[in-house]
Each structure stands twice: as structure tokens, then as C-alpha cells.
Amino acid sequence: MPFEITKSFSFDAAHQLGANVAPGHRYATVHGHSFEAELAFAGTPDPATGWIRDFDEINALVATLRATLDHSYLNDVPGLERPTLERLCQWLWERVKPQMPELVRVSVRRGSCREGCSYTGPDARA
Numbered sequence: 056m057p058f059e060i061t062k063s064f065s066f067d068a069a070h071q072l073g074a075n076v077a078p079g080h081r082y083a084t085v086h087g088h089s090f091e092a093e094l095a096f097a098g099t100p101d102p103a104t105g106w107i108r109d110f111d112e113i114n115a116l117v118a119t120l121r122a123t124l125d126h127s128y129l130n131d132v133p134g135l136e137r138p139t140l141e142r143l144c145q146w147l148w149e150r151v152k153p154q155m156p157e158l159v160r161v162s163v164r165r166g167s168c169r170e171g172c173s174y175t176g177p178d179a180r181a
């Protein structure tokens with residue numbers, strides 16, 4: 056696809072990854088991160104509108120996602136019981152892709168750690 060548009064948004068949330076590590080490990084303690092997410096949409100602009108998807112529609116969907124994630128305890132969000140960057144990408148994909156099939160990539164970064172993850176969907180080649 057020749058065009059890609061992106062929408063970024065941030066959220067602050069708490070989590071713990073106690074199920075992934077030995078007792079006493081620092082990941083097992085409840086702690087918080089500032090996350091930066093990006094949604095990428097690809098396609099050919101509609102000849103009539105000149106856009107792939109109106110950002111106003113994307114912004115409305117992002118607002119519902121932020122309402123769930125921002126200032127949340129991620130472990131309590133259904134589908135995020137193991138709230139890694141990988142699972143966050145997958146969780147966002149599953150909520151955006153059915154409504155906006157132009158979605159091609161979800162990225163979630165933690166700037167403070169300079170760490171991030173990108174997901175291109177379950178059909179991408181392993």
C-alpha cells in the first residue's frame with residue numbers, strides 16, 4: 056500500500072509481572088510506566104475524500120481505548136492479565152482491527168526504558 060497514516064497516544068498505567076518471574080523479583084511488585092502507543096493504517100486514499108480514514112474516527116476510537124487503559128491497573132483489564140508490551144500490542148490490535156481493517160501495525164513503547172514492541176497481526180509471517 057502506498058500510503059500509511061499513524062496515530063499516537065499515551066497512557067500511564069500500573070502493572071506487575073509476578074507470574075513471569077520468581078518471587079521477590081522486581082517485576083513482581085506493582086509499579087507504573089508511561090506508555091506510548093502508535094496505530095498505523097495503510098491504504099490508498101479515497102478519490103472523493105483524499106484520505107484513507109478520517110482521523111476524527113480514529114481519535115474517537117482511541118479515546119475509548121485510553122478510557123480503559125489510562126490510570127488503570129493493567130492486570131485487571133480483561134485480556135491483559137499478563138500485561139507485557141507484546142500483550143498490549145495484541146490487545147489493541149484485537150480492538151481496532153475489526154472496526155478499522157486498514158490497521159497494519161500496532162506499536163507500544165516505554166520511553167523511560169527505551170523499549171518497545173510492534174505487532175502486525177496474527178497473519179504476519181513468523
Ligand SMILES: Nc1nc2c(c(=O)[nH]1)N=C([C@H](O)[C@H](O)COP(=O)(O)OP(=O)(O)OP(=O)(O)O)CN2
Nearest residue numbers: 072081082086087088089138139140141165167168
Ligand atoms: N519482552 C518483554 N520483556 C519485559 C517486559 C515486556 O513487556 N516485554 N516488561 C518488563 C517489565 O514491565 C519491567 O517493569 C521492566 O522493568 P525494567 O526493565 O527494570 O525497567 P524499569 O521499570 O526500571 O524502567 P522505568 O524507567 O523505571 O520505567 C520486563 N521485561
Ligand SMILES: [Zn+2]
Nearest residue numbers: 070086087088
Ligand atoms: Zn513493568
